[in-house]
Amino acid sequence: MSVTDQPQQQDELLLEEAMDWLMRLRDAPTDPELITEWESWLQASDAHAAAWTRICRTWAALGEGPTASPAPDVRSPTHQALQRATDAERHQRAQFPRRSFGLAAAALLSIVIVASVFGPDLRIRMEADFRTGTGETEMVTLADGSRVTLAPQTALADDFDGLSRQVRLLSGEAYFEVERDAERPFVVEARDASVRVLGTAFSVRDTGQGTRVELAHGAIALSVQGAANGDEIVLAPGDVVTVDRRQGKAERSHVDPGEIALWREGRLSVTDQAFADVVGLIQRQHDAWIVVADSSVASLRVTGLYDLDDPDKALSALAAPFGLKVRAVSPYLRVISQY
Numbered sequence: 298m299s300v301t302d303q304p305q306q307q308d309e310l311l312l313e314e315a316m317d318w319l320m321r322l323r324d325a326p327t328d329p330e331l332i333t334e335w336e337s338w339l340q341a342s343d344a345h346a347a348a349w350t351r352i353c354r355t356w357a358a359l360g361e362g363p364t365a366s367p368a369p370d371v372r373s374p375t376h377q378a379l380q381r382a383t384d385a386e387r388h389q390r391a392q393f394p395r396r397s398f399g400l401a402a403a404a405l406l407s408i409v410i411v412a413s414v415f416g417p418d419l420r421i422r423m424e425a426d427f428r429t430g431t432g433e434t435e436m437v438t439l440a441d442g443s444r445v446t447l448a449p450q451t452a453l454a455d456d457f458d459g460l461s462r463q464v465r466l467l468s469g470e471a472y473f474e475v476e477r478d479a480e481r482p483f484v485v486e487a488r489d490a491s492v493r494v495l496g497t498a499f500s501v502r503d504t505g506q507g508t509r510v511e512l513a514h515g516a517i518a519l520s521v522q523g524a525a526n527g528d529e530i531v532l533a534p535g536d537v538v539t540v541d542r543r544q545g546k547a548e549r550s551h552v553d554p555g556e557i558a559l560w561r562e563g564r565l566s567v568t569d570q571a572f573a574d575v576v577g578l579i580q581r582q583h584d585a586w587i588v589v590a591d592s593s594v595a596s597l598r599v600t601g602l603y604d605l606d607d608p609d610k611a612l613s614a615l616a617a618p619f620g621l622k623v624r625a626v627s628p629y630l631r632v633i634s635q636y
Contacts, residue, residue, distance in 0.1 A: 311348035314338070316590040319352055320634040421467045425452035429469070432582045432608075434561060439464070442476040443483060448502075448560050449581035456486075469581070470502035472558040475515075489540040490547075493518045493529070500558045504574055507542040513557045521547050565603040565611065572597040575615055576633070583608040583631070590634035594621065 318335050429435050429447045436446045440457050451469025463484045475483045477496030485492040485501050489508035497515020518529040535554045540547045556566040567575050573595035580587050582605045603611040612623045624632045
């Protein structure tokens with residue numbers, strides 16, 4: 298992980314924790330024990346207070362008031378943070394008529410999303426030869442006859458020339474059906490791994506925390522980017538190799554080859570994957586922003602089959618076994634939490 302990645306991930310974690318507190322306080326606004334715990338979290342640092350203020354302001358802009366709570370000491374960071382959020386909400390309500398509030402909420406949320414993703418997305422747009430949007434898949438045929446099916450929210454760069462067959466997965470996931478050419482191996486470069494193949498079908502996905510490679514049939518050799526020994530990992534059909542971006546380590550597991558890249562048929566099959574990763578896969582199909590409010594939920598392990606043609610139904614099916622709730626806060630936001 299780079300130095301610049303660490304503050305960003307810390308900010309995202311604090312925002313998730315703040316959203317979790319907001320959900321809990323909305324359900325039990327007068328619980329003294331809960332309020333004491335919340336105040337302890339909020340006063341832990343200025344970053345905690347800033348995350349709380351951002352969540353309250355966004356919640357207010359979506360048409361929801363900030364959570365109610367007994368008034369703490371006016372000199373405390375808790376009161377000051379909540380007061381800033383309340384003032385922001387009042388200012389917004391004073392400037393926008395009620396009938397225009399939905400448009401204001403949509404605009405604000407759009408700004409938040411664009412600010413967080415536009416920087417890296419601009420680079421991807423410039424480098425990509427093929428791209429798909431939310432809920433969109435596309436099959437492309439490369440110069441050698443190989444076929445690539447792009448999952449939603451995927452970008453791919455074609456670096457073919459007369460001597461080599463190489464593509465780069467810039468984001469998302471792609472399923473490759475490669476034409477055999479013994480003299481020109483087909484190479485897929487991902488952020489954390491390089492996959493070399495003569496002729497086969499396999500899937501490569503950028504998970505956000507690393508790279509996941511699944512082999513449907515044939516044989517491929519995978520090397521971890523930056524690995525000191527440079528050894529290749531040879532995969533057989535059904536093999537899955539996941540490279541952890543932070544640690545640079547590769548882990549092998551196994552799935553039914555017939556369940557690989559089922560998103561091409563509008564279904565999602567997962568075996569022992571992290572809850573947060575599965576949410577990310579459903580997010581590719583959903584126009585709304587999906588937030589997992591409780592950070593402790595992210596590492597839960599999930600096995601199941603989900604209908605991607607109905608993303609809200611898929612979210613509910615994912616959350617229900619763990620006793621979680623999915624709230625449709627607006628057309629633009631879904632929140633998954635324990636409360």
